[in-house]
Amino acid sequence: MTDYALEFAALKKTFRTLRGPVEALRGLDLQVRPGEIFGYIGVNGAGKSTSMKVLLGLIRASSGTARVFGEPAGSLAARRRIGYLPEVANYHEFMSAAELLRMHARLAGVPRALQAERCRDALEVVGLTGRQHGRISEYSKGMKQRVGVAQALVSDPPLLILDELTSGLDPFAQRDLRDILLRLKQRNITVFFSSHHMSEVEAICDRAAIIHRGQLQACGTIAELTENRQRVEMLWDPQSVAEPLAEIDPQGQAAVASQDADEFVERALGRGYRLRRLTTKRSNLEDVFHDLTRKIDQEVASCSR
Secondary structure, eight states: OOSOSEEEEEEEEEEEETTEEEEEEEEEEEEEOTTOEEEEEOOTTSSHHHHHHHHHTSSOOSEEEEEETTEETTSHHHHTTEEEEOSSOOOOTTSBHHHHHHHHHHHTTOOHHHHHHHHHHHHHHTTOTTOTTSBGGGSOHHHHHHHHHHHHHTTOOSEEEEESTTTTOOHHHHHHHHHHHHHHHHTTOEEEEEOSOHHHHHHHOSEEEEEETTEEEEEEOHHHHHTTOEEEEEEEEOTTOSSOOTTSOTTSEEEEEGGGHHHHHHHHHHTTOEEEEEEEEEOOHHHHHHHHHHHHHHHHHHHTO
């Protein structure tokens, strides 16, 4: 019995393009435990979707391994354990939710005798009982996302992979979907989802990982990721500065991680800035993500000069 619901080990993926090779994943290592709600955070192009596609068996890794409950990613045994909702899901909108779920239950190989029960259960989990006979074309975007979660659940998988579940939704629909994920946790279903909403990840995730430039940069509980991390916010007088710093906006505002503050202040003073105000606050997940990814980008830029 494996200890992990999903696992990446030294995972690499290189795409061949007309402009040369592009390294999308550069030795990714990550483990997600059964029953966790796990947040997967990264900017566009960080490698999130590529690693998800490897898990689903849609593309093959260049090297390294990916496993789902101990089974090789892409194998029939692995795929049977996964329910998936892509960032952009297209449905037959002339169908009702009930019709769509019956179709997906058949496609997933759910035994005929269990199909009706599985469809009813999925509809109940996502809060669409009593509304399943309306055409999908008449649903709001939030309702369509709930239908998407239901189709991912209809085969009763132990792992859900959700790509940008709440992207573009209003705050009420976002909250409804967060509540659904918490209900799934009560059923011991592992939820692995990517998101650009840091507050969402903070609110419901047991653990989270930050991926950047194809590598794992940080992983842990929200408390572990933000513990002992402080952010220094500054207001500078930018008048008569010959060489402005990119980190200081036109209004003179800047914010850096506390461990980088001394070096940053020295650089700013050297450029002719005058410090008007400095305050320190505890970092949240968004601050940690911003500081970490920016620092890595700056290091990469300095090495390429």
